[in-house]
Amino acid sequence: MNQYGLSLWVVIIWVLGSIASQWLSLDISGVQLESILNGPSWQHWFGHDDLGRPVLERLLAGSYTSCIVALTVIGFSVIIGTIIGTMSAYLGGMFDLVIVRLIDIFLAFPGILLAIALAGIMGPGIDNVIIALSVVGWVGFARLARAQTLSVKQREHVQAAQALGSRQRKIIFQHLIPLISAPLLVEATFGIASVVIAEAGLSFLGLGVQAPDASWGSMIRDGTRYMLVAPHLVLAPGLALMTVVLAVNLAGDRLRDRLDVRAQSIKGEA
C-alpha cells in the first residue's frame, strides 16, 4: 500500500466521493438567492455558485459524473478493443488487414475532435458523451491487444491448445487474453485519466451533462464568467480535476512499475 502513496488515496477518495454523492441527499439544484457567489466559509467549504448552490455538493455530484463516465467508457473500450485486437491478431489475413487500416484511420484523426463531432451530432447528454468517447476509446486498446497477441500467439501453450483441438474462442479467452491483460490494465488506468479530461472538455463545451446536473467541466465553464469576483467557482472544480487526473496517472505509473517483471528484477538485483 505504501508504495502507491498519496495518488492511490486520491483515487480512492474520488471513487468513494462519487459513490457517497448517490447516498447522501445532496441538494445540487437548490437555488438560494441570498447566498449567490458567497465565498468559502466554515459551513460551506467551497462557497456558493452563481445561483447560490453549494459548490462542495456540486463538486461531489460532478465526481460521480466523471467517475461513471470514466468507468463506463473504459469498460466498453477495454472489452471491445481487446476482443477486436486479439481476434485480429489471432485470425490474421484479410480480417486483420481491415482492422489495422481501421485503427490507423481512427488514430490519424484527433480523438477529442471526433468525440466533439459525435456528441454534436447526437445532441448533448451524458449517455451520448459515453457513446462518443467509447467510439474513439476502443482503438488504443485494440492496437495494444493486437501487438501483444502477435507476440504471444506463437508460444508453446497456444500451439499445444491448438494441437489438442481447442476452440478458437477458448484459446482467445483462456490462453491469450490472460497473458496480455497486464499492459491492458496499465493502458486502462491512463485511459481513465484521459476520459476524465475528455468528459470535462465536452461538458465545458456544453455537450456533456445538462443543467441542473453537475459536471466539473460545466462547473468550470459557468465559473469563468465570475472569475474576477468569485475565483473559487473555477478553482474548486479545476483543482479537483487536476488532482484526480494527476493521481490516476501516477497510480498508473506505479502499477506499470509493479507489473513490469524486468523493472522488478532490476530492483531486486540492486
Next chain:
Amino acid sequence: MSRTANVGHCLITMLAAIVLLATLGCSSPQSDTVRFALASAPISLDPRFATDATSSRINRLLYQGLVDFDDQFQMIPSLADWQLLSPTVYRFHLRKHGREFEDGSVLSSVDVKATYDYILDPANASPQRGALVNIERIDIVDNDNVDFHLKKADPLFPANLVIGIVPANIIEQGEILNTRSAGSGRFRFVAWPSQGRLIIERRRDGQRIEFIHVQDATVRVLKLMRGEVDILQNDLPRELVHYLQRRDAVQVKHLAGNNFSYLGFNQEDPILKDHRIRQAIAYAVDRQSIIKFLLGGQTVVANSILTPDHWAGLKTAQAYAYNPARARELLQQAGFNAAHPLQLEYKTSNDPFRIRIATIIQQQLARVGITVNLRSFDWATFYGDIKSGRFQMYSLSWVGIKNPNIFRYVFHSQSRPPKGANRGHYSNALIDQLIDQAETSQDLDQRAVIYQQIQQTLLQDLPYVPLWYEEHFVASNDNITGYQLAKDGSYDGLQKLVKLSSRDSSQTSANVLSKRF
C-alpha cells in the same frame, strides 16, 4: 517516472509562457479615439434593414429620422416638424440646418420620399414596413416639404417616422449600406475594417469613436480596467458591475430603463388557456427577490410594456406581489395538486444570464408545485420557435418600446404572426375593441385613458406575466466625461462625451517626473 518528469517540464514551460505573455502585454495603447466595447457586433448600417439593438443604436448616431421622442416618450420634431392638413394628411417641414449627408449634399424631401417608398415596396422586404402600412402615398411639395397621405386617420402617426433617411441616389443605385453609412447624423462613418471593429467620427469636432466587439463579459471588464477600451454599456452580470464600482479608476452610472421583460404563454395550450394557471404563475414568481439579488441597481418591477412615466403608461397598478399560498390555491382550483402536478415546458435563449434567471424562476415555480422543464436554445432556434408559436411558456424582452401601437402589434387577435407579434395567439374581444377605439380617438388625453384601460385589463388577464424593466448602466475610465445614459439604452450620450486626451495625461506624468528629479 519519466511521465511525472514530463508533467513537471510542461508545467514549467507553461508558467514561463504565461509570465512572458503578461510582461509583453503590459503596455496599454494610448490614443485620442474613444474605444467603446460592445457585447454584440453591429450587423448593418442601413436603417432600412437594421433591426438588432446594436445596429439600431449606432444608426441613430449616423442617421437622422424625421421624428424623435422626449423623456416621456412623446414624439418631438427631429429632422422635421409637422402639421396636420386633414385627419389623413400630414405635412412635414424639414428644418433649415444640420441636414447635410456625409458626402456634403443636403437632405431634401426627395430623400425622405425615396427612403419611405423603398421601405413600403413589399418587393424590398424591409422589416420596417409593418409599422408603416397605413401610408397610402407620399407627395413631394417642394424641396423642404413633404406630404404623407394615410389610409385612415392616426394622431400618433408621426411616431412611426423614426427611421433614418437614406440619400435618394444610393437608393436609386440599389446599394444596401452593409459596409458603410451615408447618413446625415451627428457622426460620420470612417472605417469598418472588420465585423467587430467600427470607427465613426463626430462631425462637430472630429472626435473618433471606435466600437469594438468583445463577446466575453469578463474580458470586456479586464479590457476596461487595462485601458484597452474606455467605456462599456450594459450586458454585464451584476457582480461584475459591483466589481467595477469598487475600482477607483472606473466610474459606473445607473439609470432606470424601459426594456420590458416578461413571461409569455401559449393561449391555445389546453392548460395555459386557463386564466387561473397564469395567475398562479404570476403569484409564484418572486420578482422582488430576483431584482434584489440578481438584477439590482435601478431595475424595477413591471406591470405593463409601457413604463409608468410614459404618457400612456399605467400610473398606479396593483402588481402581483409574491404570494405562494395564493398560487397553490389557484392551482388547486384549476385541478392540480401534489398527486397531479402541473408540468410546463419553458423555453429560453442559451444566453448564460437568461438561463440563470430562468433557472431561478423554475425553482420558484417548483416551490408551489409546478414542474418546469427548462429548455434553452441558441437564439435563432429559440426566436424561430417563439415566432411560430412552438412553445408553452417562454421569457423574452421588448426593447425600446415607445409607441403605444405596440398593443395592437402584440395583443390584437388580428396580429398573429406574420402580421404582428401576437405569438401566443391571445384573443380577447374587449382588448380588440379597446385597441380599435384608442386608435380612432383624436384626443391624446382620451387615448392615454383608453391605453391605461387596456393595460389594466391585460394585467388582469395576463397574456404575459410582466417581470421587470432592466436598468441601464455605463462604466467608463476616469478620462471619459460627459456621457449620459438614455432610458432606451441608446448610445446618444456619445454626442456629448469628452475624452481627456492622452497628451494631457502624459504631460501630467512628465510634470510629476520633473518635480521628482
